[in-house]
Amino acid sequence: MRTRAILATIAALSLLTTACSRADEGETSTGTTAAENTSPATELRLGYFPNVTHAPALIGTDKGLFEKELGDTKLTLQQFNAGPDEVSALLGGSLDVAFIGSGPAINAYAKSKGAAVRLISGVTSAGAQFVTTPDITKPEDLVGKTVVTPQLGNTQDVALKKWLADKKLTGKVQVTNMENAQTLDAFKGGQVQAAWLPEPWSSRLVLEAGAKVFVDEKELWSDGKFPTTVLIVRTEFLEQHPQTVKAFLKGLVASIDYADDDESDAQAAVNRQLEKLTGKTLKPDVIKRAWSNITLTFDPVAGQFKQLAKDQVTAGIAQTAPDVAGFADLTQLNAVLKEAGKPVVDAGGLDKK
Structure with a gap:
């Protein structure tokens, strides 16, 4: 009987220890922990254009700022010339994160009935x-x-x-x-x-x-102000790898900060990447003029997306304005901005269905 009592006590202590351990790790409703639900991605497949309006992508790539934050996650780059092709890659599952124009971003969200992608940051206004x-x-x-x-x-x-x-x-x-x-x-x-x-x-x-x-x-x-280029992510990738998305956004913030701190070298970085991607650099007067016409910003100017959706109807691209409710998830971006001591970004109501 003494042996049974000792065994019962050990079992009870074991259960208590397990329960405390799960509580510390953040047990979910399914009985698994948050750590088990998400993990850093082994690879992040990134799409972008060889355009000055995608300057943060070019700067971050040239300076290794994305890889620095991504750590062991492999960064795979894919070049595109226009948004619709990039949308096809996203919806087809061959791309995870994309620098993309506001119009195709809306279309990706609408085509998947609000399921496939999320708007996670601004990149460029005007231009x-x-x-x-x-x-x-x-x-x-x-x-x-x-x-x-x-x-x-x-x-x-x-x-x-x-x-x-x-x-x-x-x-x-x-x-x-x-x-x-x-x-x-x-x-x-x-x-x-x-x-x-x-x-x-x-x-x-x-x-x-x-x-x-x-x-x-x-x-x-x-x-x-209008969103020329924004950053979107496959919803599944965001849900499975929020740590990786946050790390990439740290790289984006670092890229825009770099451009603000050293405009001349940032332009040189963009030109190096354009030569790598297209075989040609921009003349000094061209890149100077182009740079003066853009604003690099984390803010996606989300409040204008409803009007952009209506514009598709006026333009004859869509019969009805795409529903953009729930399109934005700026959680990871605002966490990064808070940690950096920067003002958070407003979702313009797009974070609610």
Whole structure:
């Protein structure tokens, strides 16, 4: 009997110790611990563009700022030329995190009925212009002309078509899509008379092809702020690897801080990466002009996403405005910003369904 009593006491103490241990680790409703539910990812697959509007991606890559924060997580880079292709990669599961335009970001969220992706940070505000040949002096001069955007349904495509609708020019202008480098050549050759482009391509058309700025998109938005580039993540990746997402966001914050602290070297870093990705660097006057037109920011300007969704209807890209409720999850970003002593970012109501 004494032996049974001793064994019973040992069993009770063992249960108590286990219960305390689980409480310390944060037991979930399923009986597993938080540590068991999530872990750092072995790999993070990142998508971005060789554009100045994706400068933080280029700076972070050039300076090794992402890898420094990611530690043992392997960073795999994938280059894209326009948002819709990047959306396909995200929804297909071959990409985890993406620097992307606001229009395709909304489309990714809408196509998956709010399930596949989350908006986790801003990247760049402004940095897109509508440039034309010098002889175009008023909207009506565009009738019958060929106007280019990077890709059907991308951020600049929506902006152009919304503007044309506002000017009652829908159907009176030939809108086509080209890769940015082809647009430059076509403009020089006279096949294209206007283009709505992100930086540095609008600057290249102005400085290298004799174009003029017809509309600077920031003039169309309150305080000149609109989300040109944002950061989104696959929802599944965010849920499985919040530590990795937070680490990557630390790298993003470090990249933007680097640009703020040393603008000249940040531009040099961007140029090195552009040469690596495209085989060419930007001329000093081009990168200087392009840089002056953008604002690097963690703020996704989330309050404007509802209007951006409505603009897709006006532009004829969507029949109904995509529902963006619940799109934003800035939890990890704001945790990083708090730790760095920086102001947190407002989700603009997009964090609620």
